[in-house]
Each structure stands twice: as structure tokens, then as C-alpha cells.
Amino acid sequence: MHILGVETSCDETSVAVIDDNNRILSNIIHTQEVHSRFGGVVPEVASRAHVKKIVPTYQAALAEAEMTLDDIGLIAATMGPGLVGPLLVGLTFAKGLAFARDIPFVAVNHMEGHLAANILEHPDLSEHHLTLIVSGGHTMLVEVEKFGHYRMIGRTKDDAAGEAFDKVAKLLGLGYPGGAELDRKAESGDPNYCKFPRPLIKEPGFQFSFSGLKTAVAIHVGKLDEQSRSQHIADIAASFQEAAVDVLSEKTIKAAQDKQITDITLSGGVAANRRLRSVLGERCDRAGLRLFYPSPALCTDNAAMIAAAGYYRFREDGPSELITNAVPYLKLEQA
Template sequence: MIILGIESSCDETGVALYDSEKGLLGAALHSQIDMHKLYGGVVPELASRDHIRRIIPLLDQVLSEANISKKDIDAVAVTEGPGLAGALLVGTSVGYAIGLALNIPVIGVHHMEGHLYSCLLAGEDLKFPFIALLVSGGHTQIMKVASPGKYELLGETLDDAVGEAFDKTAQALGECYPGGPAVSRFAEQGTPGAINLPRPLLHADNLDFSFSGLKTAVMNTIRLAEDPSAQSFKNDLARAFVDSVTEVLVKKTVKALKKTGYKSLVVAGGVSANKQLREGLIKACKKIGVKVYFPPLALCTDNGAMIAAAAASHLQNIKTLPKEGFSIKPKWQLEGFQ
């Protein structure tokens, strides 16, 4: 079955074609980073308008790349939520219109479930059950995944998502949005232990996270520094920040693995591309005999391929387009979402 995947929940317009037997046939992605960085973050109205401009040309590009026609598509998968309401409306309206025009099934996909299945795009043979660490600009969660569609939330952030903390730290260091790559790059040149930052909730008897206090500690460290503009200081502070985040994420994830006894870990979301986090998780999981799965670096951020792959795991649940139309779910919990 060939599935057309459409993603437009925030600031990336993604379209892809996925064959349930052959894998990814083609994918196209447009990032709005250059537009939003002028404002220091995502502007919802601008995001929606840009999705409208990009989505059809991207669809044509993918069809040409895969060398198939629209009539070859068997089903459409589109992000139904969570995300920005206006942005979600663009993808869902186009997706359901295609479904109506071609008289093929349409399935609304949970955005975070798409990230869960993104590692399959690397050709990995992932087997259930597993623990999932979902880390992005809007989410920081540890999920227990028993089987497709059966998800249990074990822990999540109580305030800022880890990706947001990366962005705010980068801005404090004088870097543009998005800040993750810059902070990681600075950290590689920093000296471990040169600056000490707190490890929020590291020893708490739960699997929850908190990053607002860490963000405040970064701001205070900059305010008290003798020369906050010095590159060596920026490098050391970035290293301290990344080390703090990595230690907390790794310890909490390992705790979840030991608690459940699961031997597989999926790490997904934009922050899963972070080099230090990958290294920390691989090292820690090797000690306890756990295999770690990451999505391809190019597919860590939002994309249509992961949405199509997630839909492929629910082929038996794909139904025809409801007569009453479609819906979006800007606020949609992954746990018990079906």
C-alpha cells in the first residue's frame, strides 16, 4: 500500500510517499526557519500562510521523485494534532481533499506518534515493546509503548520542553532561533565542569522533568559573568547546559527502562539529533543491555515520512473519509489518543 504523508503542525511543511512493503519512496520538506528567526520564534499566522504556499509544489515534487501518479496513492495520512490550529488546518484540508478527489481512505495521525515511528525510516527492525523518549521544542516525554496504539505516559516536563530550553539558552548567548545546533556546537568546544549548573529533578522519585529553573540559572550565570561576550565563556556555559540536560534525560530514561524491564529504547524528536545526548544514551544503555533506536538525522525534525510510517502501522484501522468532514486537535494527548 502506498501512503501519502502530510505534516504541517508547526514550522515545517512535509510531504512524503511511503510504501508499506518497500519503505520510503520519496520525501520533500520545506523549513520556515529563515522566516521565523527574524522574530525569535514561530509566528503562527506566518506559518499557516507559508504552508499554503508550499504544500502543493511539494506534493508535485514528491510524485515526480517517486515517479508515480496521484492515482497510485492508496491512502492519505495527515497530522491531525497536536500543533498550531491554523497550520494543522492547511495540511488536513489538503489531505482530506485529496482523499475525496481520489476516493481513498484518510487517517488522521498524532504528531508525536509520527516521531515514535520515525526510526523505522532508518531501516531498523524495531520490535515491541519499548520505551520512547520524545524530545522536541514542544515536548519532553517518556512513553511506555506496549504495541501500536498502546501508549502509557511515564513522565513529562512540568514546564518548558527541552527544545525550548535550548532555544532560550541560545538566545541568551546571542544566537538566533532555533538554538539547538548552536548550543551543541559551542558545547563541543567547552570545558566540562568549568561552570556548574543545576540538574533539575535529577533525584526526584518520578520520571518528570523541569527545565525552567535551568534556563533561569543560565541567565543568572550570564548576568554575573565578568565577560559574557567571550567565546570561551559561551563555550563553557553551553557545555554546562548540555551536560545538565543530558544527565537528567539519560538518568530518567534509564530509570524507566529498569522499571519496565524493556530492552529497546526509541529516541525521537528534534532534540534527538543532539550529538551529546545520543552519545550519553548509547553509553548508558550499553551498560544495561538495551538497544537504542534513532531516526535518520535528516528526519529528526517534523516531516511527512514519519506521518506516513505511523499510518502504515494502523493499516487495519484506516477508514474512508467521514461524510461530516474532518477535524483538527491542537491539544491532543498521545496516551489514549485513539
């Protein structure tokens, strides 16, 4: 069977075709550049940009897969969480296609999609694993008993990890969204230049907090004159990244040991962070745990992961009703 995935929850218009062996035949991702001038995603602008791009993105996905809609056996689309206008564009488009051609439709939880990116690429990953979801809007440690069965272990009390990366990047003049740029910049910086706080690292439990760390960077930057600031951008980026990665890695290892889980995955946009992959990877090796993460293009929003999650959902629960609506604050536990 071939599955068509549609993702429009934020500022990526993406359509993909995968098969039921988790082979990606196409995964077209159009990132809306228009928001960089506002320093954040403007929901109404995003909705309009999705309307413009959804049809050409869909056509490109079918063309690259060398298929027509006749070859598609299931259509999956993100129903939430995300921005309601953008969600409605992809969801309505997908439901329209399904209705017109009598193809089964399945609604997908975007966070379950991020999680499915690992399953898509790593066939030897245990069904029972721990995932650290680190994205633009979420930071969560989740025990996956098996696909569709989740136990929340901890989450952030305030900012998401990606949000913290983006805010610090903005502070350092690295543009928006700046997580990936901060990662690149940090490579030439000294991670020991400044010892920023590691919020909640020694606290029991698995809660995260990033707003204090972001404020500590802002205070440090505020004290520097123009010359030292521009001289130390890479050092500040590396020191912030080190603190964030240290907390994320420490809590993840602790949670895996506490729950006696040996397989760990990273999901979401920040899973593309090279320092997080390497620090957590080393600590997992030392602790006898296995770490998996998606290839960079499957970490940030894309429709292949939505198609993969949709296919799992379909096998477990059958199709969704065509009256399914967008749910902006959909929780992973509701998946």
C-alpha cells in the first residue's frame, strides 16, 4: 500500500508518499521564509502561504514518487497540535481528496508523527523505548510502551527546548528560526567560555525548565559592550548549547535507568542538534543504552513522518471520520 502524508501544522507545507515497508518515495518540504522578517511565525500569514503551496507541493510529491492518486491507498494528515489556520488547510485538503476519490483517511497527532520518524528509519528499535521529544513547541520525556501507548514522564515547565534555542539565537543576531544556525555557530565556540545554569539538573523527577537559562544568557549579553559581544557570539552560543544539552542528556539517561528502558530516541527539530546527538550518544554508550535519532530532514516538520504515523494508526484503529476537525492543543496522550 502507498500512503500519502500531509503536514501543515506550522510553517512547513509538506506532502510525502511512503509505502507500507517504511520506504520514503517522496517527501517534499516547503519552508515558509516569510516569517523571518517578523521574528516568529505569524499564523494568518502562514495559513495563506499554505493555501498557495499545498496543491503544488502535493503535485510535486506524487510526481517524485512517479504516481497518481490512483496508486494511493491511505491519506494521512496532521490534525494537531499546531496553529488552527495552518492545520485546517492541510487537513481539509486531505479530507477533500479522500472524499472525492473514496480513499481511507486517517488523522494524525503531530507529536506522534515526530516519534514515528525514528520508527520509519530504525527497524531494529525496540517497541518499548524512551523518547525525548525536543521541538519548537514541546519538550517531553515519554515512555513508549508500544506505538500508540504512551506514558508521560516529564515535560518543560516553561519554554520548549527549540523555543530556547530560537530565542537565544535571536538575542545573538542569528536570525529566525535560529536553532540550526546556533548549532553551526557553536561549532567554532568555546563551550566553557561561560558556565550558564543547568536548570533542575539535580532536582528529583524529570521536569525541564529553559526560561531561566535563556534569561541568564540575556543578562550576560546585556553586560557586554558591542565589541566583546560580537567577538564572543560563537562562545556564548556554545556555552548556552552546552548547558541545554547537559540538562537534556542528564535527565534522559536518568529516566531510562529509572524505568529500566534500554532504547532511547530523540524526536523533533532539536534532535537535529549535533552536540545533543554526540553528548547523549557518548553518555548512552557509557551507560550501556542505545540511542537512535532520525536523519536531520526527518527531525523537523515533514509529511513522511505523518504518513508513517498515519499508517500505524490506521492499522490499530481503522480510518478516521471525515468530520474530524483540527485540534490546536491536541496532547500526545490523546493520540
